[in-house]
Amino acid sequence: MKLSAGIEQAIHCVTMLATLPDEGLLSAASLAEFHGVSPSYLLKHLQALSGAGILQTVSGPKGGYRLAKRPDDVTLLDIVLAVEGPEPAFRCQEIRQNGPNPLPKKYFRRPCQINAAMLRAEKAYRKELGHVRVQDLLDEVQADDDGAIADRSCLFFEEHMR
Amino acid sequence: MKLSAGIEQAIHCVTMLATLPDEGLLSAASLAEFHGVSPSYLLKHLQALSGAGILQTVSGPKGGYRLAKRPDDVTLLDIVLAVEGPEPAFRCQEIRQNGPNPLPKKYFRRPCQINAAMLRAEKAYRKELGHVRVQDLLDEVQADDDGAIADRSCLFFEEHMR
Numbered sequence: 001m002k003l004s005a006g007i008e009q010a011i012h013c014v015t016m017l018a019t020l021p022d023e024g025l026l027s028a029a030s031l032a033e034f035h036g037v038s039p040s041y042l043l044k045h046l047q048a049l050s051g052a053g054i055l056q057t058v059s060g061p062k063g064g065y066r067l068a069k070r071p072d073d074v075t076l077l078d079i080v081l082a083v084e085g086p087e088p089a090f091r092c093q094e095i096r097q098n099g100p101n102p103l104p105k106k107y108f109r110r111p112c113q114i115n116a117a118m119l120r121a122e123k124a125y126r127k128e129l130g131h132v133r134v135q136d137l138l139d140e141v142q143a144d145d146d147g148a149i150a151d152r153s154c155l156f157f158e159e160h161m162r
Numbered sequence: 163m164k165l166s167a168g169i170e171q172a173i174h175c176v177t178m179l180a181t182l183p184d185e186g187l188l189s190a191a192s193l194a195e196f197h198g199v200s201p202s203y204l205l206k207h208l209q210a211l212s213g214a215g216i217l218q219t220v221s222g223p224k225g226g227y228r229l230a231k232r233p234d235d236v237t238l239l240d241i242v243l244a245v246e247g248p249e250p251a252f253r254c255q256e257i258r259q260n261g262p263n264p265l266p267k268k269y270f271r272r273p274c275q276i277n278a279a280m281l282r283a284e285k286a287y288r289k290e291l292g293h294v295r296v297q298d299l300l301d302e303v304q305a306d307d308d309g310a311i312a313d314r315s316c317l318f319f320e321e322h323m324r
Contacts, residue, residue: 001165001242003251003280011276012257036260076279080163089165089251095174098198101314113302114173117238117294118165125287132279140275152263 001089003080006045009037010083011076013046014054015141018071018134019153020161025064030160045083052082062162071138077129090118163251165242168207171199172245173238175208176216177303180233180296181315182323187226192322207245214244224324233300239291252280 013031020026028046032039046065049055056068067074092115097108141149175193182188190208194201208227211217218230229236254277259270303311 001163001246001251002249002253003163005253005255007252007280008255008257008276011280015276034261035257037257076283084163087164089163090169091164091167093167093170095170095197095199099196099318101317103310103314107310110306113299113306114170114177117299118169118173118291121238121287121290121294124290125283128283128286129280132283137275137279144272144275148265148269152265155263156261 004084005037006041006083007080009035009042010045010049010079011137013042013065014049014067014074014079015134015137016153017055017065017067018074018138019150020066020157023066024157025058025062025066025162026157026160027064027162030156031065034156034160048082049079052078054078054082064162070135072133072135074134075130076132077126080129088119088122090115090122092118166246167199168203168245169242171197171204172207172211172241173299175204175227176211176229176236176241177296177299178315179217179227179229180236180300181312182228182319185228186319187220187224187228187324188319188322189226189324192318193227195322196318210244211241214240216240216244226324232297234295234297236296237292238294239288242291250281250284252277252284254280 012035016031016034017026028043029039031046032042035042046055047057050057050065050068053068054074055065057063057065092112094108094112096112097103174197178193178196179188190205191201193208194204197204208217209219212219212227212230215230216236217227219225219227254274256270256274258274259265
């Protein structure tokens with residue numbers, strides 16, 4: 001089981017955009033350059049984040065992306081669901097209904113216990129992701145930063161922010 | 163993010179084998195037939211379960227699979243890790259080290275906070291999966307069974323068990 005590379009890129013971009021001065025924008029190309037990733041691949045994920053209301057898109061030659069919400073109002077779960085979609089990782093194919101001498105439908109009214117157990121585990125996973133806000137990630141980075149990390153971002157903003 | 167269809171098949175097969183009478187075996191072909199799935203696809207996952215010590219393989223024309231452990235000693239986590247492998251779903255590519263004006267290596271000694279947060283969430287997921295034993299699934303099925311589910315399996319064992 002593998003989360004797409006886009007998840008890592010999306011989280012990093014959202015976290016970076018959370019530090020942009022008000023009204024500032026960064027283009028997809030700039031975000032791709034800063035993170036050393038493919039612009040076309042990143043663009044898909046930025047569009048997904050925008051579609052989910054996490055980022056705001058401003059169109060046009062001076063356009064770009066900014067955060068559409070406060071950093072304490074966006075969680076890792078929001079980002080993962082925006083990029084990967086809402087479906088659970090475990091997709092029950094109801095194989096219990098297959099095979100010889102299948103049981104009557106009445107035995108399948110309640111969800112398969114295997115499906116239920118797998119979904120409960122995913123619920124715990126999503127709950128943990130839902131506890132981590134972008135603001136928490138920013139706080140952790142800041143706590144460890146002697147200024148070099150912030151300086152590097154600021155320099156990039158000066159050159160690329162719209 | 164999607165777990166492979168093999169996970170569902172593997173869990174169902176392990177659960178079925180947990181109800182086999184002692185020393186009984188079921189072949190990969192029988193397990194595939196009962197679950198209405200592709201034998202060659204299923205075989206890969208049975209081999210993975212055997213490699214992980216969850217199933218025991220008996221070779222030969224009268225060979226097949228049986229549980230290698232007690233049903234209360236096999237968890238959903240064991241099965242998921244056997245089939246999907248041990249790697250986490252989130253695979254940090256260290257993109258924080260990319261881009262212009264990269265920071266010196268000393269800033270990357272500790273894991274990226276994003277990676278740490280994603281892995282903590284997966285740990286919660288795995289912890290939940292680790293709580294569910296095959297015996298628990300059997301107990302749940304039995305609790306709901308008016309006998310028809312057990313009868314169907316028994317009939318299949320009579321015809322296919324080695």
